[in-house]
Amino acid sequence: MLIGRRDEIQSLNGFFEGDTAGVAVVSGSIGVGKTTLLQEFAKEKNAIFFDAYETTGKHQLERLGKLMSIENIDAERFCKEITEKASKEKILIIIDQYQNFVKADPDFDKLLYSYVIGEWKSLPVKLIFCSDAFVLIDKYVKGKKAIWKNNISLDLVVNPLGFYESCEFFADASPREAAYLYGITGGIPYNLVRVANMLKVPGYEKYGLAPASDGNKLKDITARLFLDKNMSVGLNPENVMATELRELAYYNYMLTTLAKGINRVNQISAEVEKPKDVVVPYLNSLMAIDICTKDTAITEITNRKKTRYSIVNTSTLFWYKIVVPNYEDYVSGNIDSLWSKVEASMDEYMETVFIKICAEYLREQSDKNLLPFTVEEIGNWWVNDEEAGTTDGFDLVSLGKCEGKSATIFAQCYYNNEPIEVAQLKVLIEKTKQLHRQGDAFYLVFANAGFHENAITISSAIKNIMLITLDEMR
Structure with missing residues (x-):
């Protein structure tokens, strides 16, 4: 059962059009739904769907031959069979975990490439390489030294659902x-x-x-x-990371550090007791496999002093914020104690989740033209307090248009058990004075617990302010 993925299916359909050979790469983390997506896409098509199990080259070909009902198959015979089939009907070939095939039989990879740029060039052969190994698919298919790098017509990264x-x-x-x-x-x-x-x-x-x-x-x-x-x-983030990286001890420590809210390079360096020139390559490796990301203030993307790192996925954040710091309870099976830690950290953890939900709500509402402005870019903005080692700013800042003119949308996202009062609205409006922008300004306040009557009354007299509850967003 496929839920969502409209844009991904549309991209794949675009790739499948035409009567000449084409190569697509579909990548994404383990468990994100790549195989389900491609199985759905392959329905009602003349397709070969092969899962490249990690084994020897000989065994791979034996499995491929069994799938195609061909005995004693070799790489050359496989390619000739595809040539014959494609001369009669468009054919889709999906090789899942393609890096396993390349590692097992590099010559098969080279032969396949020679057919794509040669004999299949004018034939309707559509080839999709799929992988959950970002590093290896980059090495063997997309990287600078890969033979395929200039022949990829679709590079599709499958992300988690919103x-x-x-x-x-x-x-x-x-x-x-x-x-x-x-x-x-x-x-x-x-x-x-x-x-x-x-x-x-x-x-x-x-x-x-x-x-x-x-x-x-x-x-x-x-x-x-x-x-x-x-x-x-559930999908254990450490097991996912172990498929891509070595020296997990340092990566685990860095992610636990990020989960605490320690997010600037100098702070991370001090916490893990490693120099910055060691920390940065580790962070780059985590970014390469989409575990963490580097944020810059939306209006100062070239300001290197205003960068901070964060964990991309909220499931990974949950693991390193709740489970890892309480690993003794996890190992001993003390679920009640672990759950008490979840409850104690709930609002702090959910604030990050809520900000992501609010950003998605903004995009969705803008796409449907249900807001008095259009959203072109969403990010955040903050100022650094060097003395305290902290940052302060807006949960979300969006740049967009209102009636054809520039507009800036400032948002705060409150996740707690108390309705928001007037004072918190005033804090948001006062804070916007730190960021000077031309055009209209809009003030959005999101709250899971709603708003006090006084906040609702006062907001009706303030231009361009919107109060939005989680119930409305759901």
């Missing part, structure tokens, strides 16, 4: 429950389908998981995804 698509896995969960479930799953389909099964959503029975406890549904789901070491069914 909040609204993820909600389709959560049945009738309340807005607050849905936001939390989106956070811990990270929008990763591998996690989402298991949550759907626990919530008894039709269509996911094959995963065979017992229904979530009615007593404390969120605790039960969280425990079974991540907190119960012996029975966890």
Whole structure:
């Protein structure tokens, strides 16, 4: 069952058009749904879908021959079979985990390439290489030394699902429950389908998981995804990272540091007790596999003093913010103690999740022309307090247009248990004076717990202010 992925399917359909050979690369982290996407795309097409298991070259060809019902197949015979098929009908060839084939048989890779630029050049052969190994697919297919680098007509990176698509896995969960479930799953389909099964959503029975406890549904789901070491069914971020990187000790420490909110290079360097020229390459490696990202203030992208790092996926953040700092409880199976740590850190953790949801809401509403402005770019902005080693700014800053003129949208996202009061609205408006922009300014305040009546009353008298609750966003 494929949920979402409209843009990805559209890109693949565009690639599939035409009657000449084409090469596409589809990459993304483990569990993000690449295989499901390609299986859906391959339906009703003349397709060969081969999963390149990590084995020898001889064994790969034996498996490929079995798939095609051809005995004693070799690389040359495979290519000739494809030539014959493509002369009659367009053919789609999908090789999942392509790096395993290249490592096992580099000569097969070279022969395939020679056919694509030679005999298949004017034939409708559409070739898709798929991989969850960012480093290896770059080395063997997309990198500077790869023979394919100039022949890729589609480079598609499959990302986790957003909040609204993820909600389709959560049945009738309340807005607050849905936001939390989106956070811990990270929008990763591998996690989402298991949550759907626990919530008894039709269509996911094959995963065979017992229904979530009615007593404390969120605790039960969280425990079974991540907190119960012996029975966890969620995607462990450390296992994902281990497929790409060595020396996990330093990477784990850096991610635990980032999860604490220590996010500038000099701060990270001090925390992990490594010089900056050692820290930066480690951070670059984490960015290369989409584990962390480097943020710059939206209006100062060239200001190297205003950069900070953060963990990309909220499921990874949950692991390094909750589980790793309490690893003794995790190893000993003390789920109740771990859950108490989750509850104690809930608002702080969910603030990061909520900011992501608010950014998605802004994009969605803008795309549907439901806002008094259009959104062209979303980021954030902050000032550094060098003495305190902290930053202060806006949760979101968006640059856009209003009636054809420049507009800046300032947003604060509050995730707590208390309705927002007038004082917090004034803080946002006062803070905007630090960032001088031409054109209209809009002030957006998002709150999961809603707003006090006095805030609602006062906001009606303030130009261009919008108060938005999580209930409205769901």
